Amino acid sequence: MAKKLSxxxxxxxxxxxxxxxxxxxxxxxxxxxxxxxxxxxxxxKDFIENMDKYNIILKARQIGFSTLSLGLMLYxxxxxxxxxxxxxxxxxxxxxxxxxxxxxxYESMPDKxxxxxxxxxxxxxxxxxxxxxxxxxxxxxxxxxxxxxxILHLSEFAFWSEEQQEKGLLGLEQALAKNxxxxxxxxxxxxxxxxxxxxxxxxxxxxxSKYKAFFYNWYQNKTQFKTEYDIADKWYRSEMxxxxxxxxxxxxxxxxxxxxxxxxxxxxxxxxxxxxxxQDEFNQEFPSLPEEAFITTNVGVFDAGIITERYNHLPLPLxxxxxxxxxxxxxxxxxxxxxxxxxIKRKERYYGGIDTGAGLKQDYSSIVIVDSSGxxxxxxxxxxxxxxxxxKLAYDLGMYFNYCMYLxxxxxxGLDLITRLRKEMGYLQVxxxxxxxxxxxxxxxxYGWYTDSVSKNKLVMDFKEVFExxxxxxxxxxxxxxxxxxxxxxxxxxxxxxxxxxxDLVIGFALAVQALKSGKxxx
Numbered sequence: 001m002a003k004k005l006s007x008x009x010x011x012x013x014x015x016x017x018x019x020x021x022x023x024x025x026x027x028x029x030x031x032x033x034x035x036x037x038x039x040x041x042x043x044x045k046d047f048i049e050n051m052d053k054y055n056i057i058l059k060a061r062q063i064g065f066s067t068l069s070l071g072l073m074l075y076x077x078x079x080x081x082x083x084x085x086x087x088x089x090x091x092x093x094x095x096x097x098x099x100x101x102x103x104x105x106y107e108s109m110p111d112k113x114x115x116x117x118x119x120x121x122x123x124x125x126x127x128x129x130x131x132x133x134x135x136x137x138x139x140x141x142x143x144x145x146x147x148x149x150x151i152l153h154l155s156e157f158a159f160w161s162e163e164q165q166e167k168g169l170l171g172l173e174q175a176l177a178k179n180x181x182x183x184x185x186x187x188x189x190x191x192x193x194x195x196x197x198x199x200x201x202x203x204x205x206x207x208x209s210k211y212k213a214f215f216y217n218w219y220q221n222k223t224q225f226k227t228e229y230d231i232a233d234k235w236y237r238s239e240m241x242x243x244x245x246x247x248x249x250x251x252x253x254x255x256x257x258x259x260x261x262x263x264x265x266x267x268x269x270x271x272x273x274x275x276x277x278x279q280d281e282f283n284q285e286f287p288s289l290p291e292e293a294f295i296t297t298n299v300g301v302f303d304a305g306i307i308t309e310r311y312n313h314l315p316l317p318l319x320x321x322x323x324x325x326x327x328x329x330x331x332x333x334x335x336x337x338x339x340x341x342x343x344i345k346r347k348e349r350y351y352g353g354i355d356t357g358a359g360l361k362q363d364y365s366s367i368v369i370v371d372s373s374g375x376x377x378x379x380x381x382x383x384x385x386x387x388x389x390x391x392k393l394a395y396d397l398g399m400y401f402n403y404c405m406y407l408x409x410x411x412x413x414g415l416d417l418i419t420r421l422r423k424e425m426g427y428l429q430v431x432x433x434x435x436x437x438x439x440x441x442x443x444x445x446x447y448g449w450y451t452d453s454v455s456k457n458k459l460v461m462d463f464k465e466v467f468e469x470x471x472x473x474x475x476x477x478x479x480x481x482x483x484x485x486x487x488x489x490x491x492x493x494x495x496x497x498x499x500x501x502x503x504d505l506v507i508g509f510a511l512a513v514q515a516l517k518s519g520k521x522x523x
Contacts, residue, residue, distance in 0.1 A: 011113075018048060018075045026071055027108035028101070031227065035108070041224075043216045044068045052212040053176075056201050057187040058293055060218035060286045062225075065187045069153040070102045070133075076150055076181070077131035078115045083177070084147045085133040089155040092137060098155065099123045099135040138164050148177050152184045158191035158198070165196035186211070190284050190293035194485050194496030198294055202481055205290055218286035219262035229265045232272035244268070256312075257288055294484070301460060301493060302483045303468050315341055315475055327396040337382040338397075341375075341475040348372060349521065350404035353511025354394060355504045356413040359386035367394060368479070368508035369401055370516055374472035377401070381478060381505055387413050391420035395427050403523060407431040407515040409507060410448030418448050428522050431515050449511055453492075460486075460493055462517070463510035472513060479505040 005013075014020045019040055026038040040048065043063050047055075057065055066087070073085035087102075089095045106117070106125060119126040126132045138160045152172055157165065169186075176184050188197055204213035236245055245264045247255075254267050274282055280295045287293035291311040295304075317339035320326070324344055326334060334340075344350075349372045357363035360383075367380040380397060394417065398404045406421070406429055408414045421427040432445040451459065466472045467483075474480055482505045485496040495503040 015079055018072055019045065021075050021079075022071045025109050025113055026074065026105050028067060028071075028105065031224070038067075038071055038105070040068065041221055043220060046216075047214055048072075050212075050214070051183055051185070053180075053183055054173075054209075054211045055183060055185045055214060056197075056204050056211045057185065057214045057216070058190060058201050058287070058290055059187070059214075059216040061189055063216050063221060065185075066098060066153070066155050067101060069151065069155075069185055069187070070098065070105060073133045073151050073153075074102065074105055077125075077127055077133055078129070080131065080150065080181075082130035083150040084131065085151045086149045086175075087133075087135045087153040087155060088138045088172075089135070090138050090159045094156065095123065095135050095137050102133060102135065138168065147175070149175050150177050150179075150182050152176055154184075154186045154188075156188045157186045158188040158195060160197075162195065169196065190287070190295070193294045194501055199501070201290070206477060213290075215290045217288045219257065219260075219266050219288065222263060222266070225269065228272075229263075229269050232269035233265050235272050236268040245271075260288075262288075300484070301486045301488055302464055304484065306468060307480050307484050310474060310480060311477070314477055314480075317341060318343060324400075327400060329392060329396045330400070333380065333382065333393070338378075338380045339476065340378045342371065342377040344377075344401055345371075346402075348402060350377065350401040351512055351515035351518075352398060352401070352404045352406045353508040353513070353515060354406055354408035354414070354417065355507040355511065356387060356390065356408060356417045357383060357504065358413055359384060359390060364502055364504040365390045366504035366508040367397060368476075368505060368512045369397070369404060370472065370509075370512050372516070374466065374513075374516060376473060376475045376479065376509070376512075379476045379479065379505065379508075381508075387416050388420065391417050391425065395421060395425050398427060398429065403429055405429045405431055405515050405518070405521055407433075407511045407518075408448045409511060410446065410450050414448055422447065431518055431520060449514065451507075456493065459507070459510045459514065463506070463513050466513055472509075472516075474509070476505070479509060482506045 014024050022038040022040060027035050028038045030036050041064065044065070047065070047068070059065060069087060073087070076083060077085060087098055089098060102125060103120065115127045115129050117125060118128050123136060124132060124134045152175065173184065176182050186200065191197065200209060200211055201213055203209040204211040233244065237243065245268045247258060247264070250258055250267065257267065283292040284295050289311065291308050318341065320334055322343065323340050330338060350369050352367055352369040355366045357365040359365060362383060364381050364383040365385055368376060369378040371377050378397065378401065380393065385393065394406070398406055408417055408430065410418055418430060422430055430447045432447055433449055434443055434445055436443060449455065449459065467474065482495065482503050485501055486493070486503055486506050487496055495501040
């Protein structure tokens with residue numbers, strides 16, 4: 001027979017587990033307006049169990065992560081004396097709402113377990129054990145610089161100003177306590193593409209960041225909108241002569257959601273919501289995939305719908321053990337900018353596009369290689385490789401892919417690359433492009449593609465056509481990410497403005513398309 005635990009033993013167990021502590025000591029207001037015990041939902045529990053020091057959350061609306069963070073702050077403030085906590089949001093109304101929730105949580109605690117307050121005003125709760133929780137507006141300058149924070153929560157970060165998303169975040173990161181229990185949590189619904197939230201989440205989702213990415217879709221939680229689900233079900237039956245939505249009536253997209261776990265009543269709710277909001281608006285507020293959440297502008301060059309659908313079916317890069325042995329010069333870069341998606345075939349013809357940067361950690365040097373069918377088989381994308389070394393890498397990668405036909409951009413550093421490839425290394429497979437001498441009117445041939453306002457439009461629009469017509473196949477996520485933020489603005493095409501936004505893979509692929517269209521080989 002199990003030994004009965006004393007009150008002190010039970011209390012020790014509860015105080016060592018934030019989930020139990022919240023359930024036993026904190027009450028919150030549920031969606032029906034009732035005061036109930038704070039029992040974390042599956043999404044919140046998943047985050048608690050898997051959170052890291054640096055975390056970024058993309059979510060559907062109203063899953064409750066701001067409430068969870070307030071609860072965790074209260075838990076640690078009570079159990080860890082002399083610690084500080086800070087929650088930031090983007091406007092006065094949201095900050096006041098958050099502080100009211102914190103105040104309600106604190107006041108709901110049983111008096112015998114509550115750490116007495118020293119002060120609770122001016123959007124700050126100060127406890128007699130020396131711990132404090134503050135809620136502030138993100139537009140304030142010098143946020144977090146006045147004290148060290150055990151937990152920092154940045155609420156609806158995608159809606160902060162551009163300056164606060166970049167410079168403000170740098171300062172806040174320095175304010176995080178250096179112990180193993182401290183955590184910084186960035187949480188938001190999406191707000192378009194190209195901003196720092198988009199960049200951080202995208203990099204974290206691909207594993208290229210110190211931040212750990214969490215995504216929670218709209219149909220995982222079956223009870224969050226239960227009342228609305230019932231209303232939607234009644235609406236659907238009124239529209240369909242008393243019949244409920246059946247699996248046989250689902251569209252292919254709805255069927256994919258159903259197969260992933262969405263309930264039929266949830267899919268009725270989705271149709272109900274779409275009566276007064278667009279598909280894009282729904283996807284931003286209630287995404288089923290991370291890529292759906294980030295709405296592109298209406299001046300995006302490439303069809304956003306096709307890009308989003310392609311994300312669902314991307315292959316993983318091949319492992320080194322799955323491909324033919326790489327040249328020694330390429331091995332250090334594999335998995336770190338160099339990826340293969342198809343192994344080489346002995347008699348296959350390959351075509352590559354090259355966009356050359358300076359290698360000074362700004363613009364990237366990129367290579368995109370496709371096979372004769374138009375499928376992307378390899379990419380190289382780094383911003384720290386000087387031209388002399390990049391030329392050697394391009395040589396080795398080209399030779400590896402059966403001496404592929406390259407089309408480099410000849411502007412700026414590209415001309416140096418072409419010279420090194422052809423004259424110093426003897427790489428003959430560099431495509432010549434015909435143009436006219438502006439004075440004499442004679443046809444001349446130049447190695448590589450010279451980009452100006454006219455030729456760039458042709459380059460990109462040809463790429464757009466073959467992508468949207470299904471003539472070529474993009475396999476690389478980074479390439480799709482860059483296509484997603486490639487826009488036309490007042491007659492100029494390029495990536496959405498931002499220091500961390502690049503279009504080198506777009507240009508590299510577009511050049512590969514031109515090489516493929518030529519069908520030429522000089523050997």
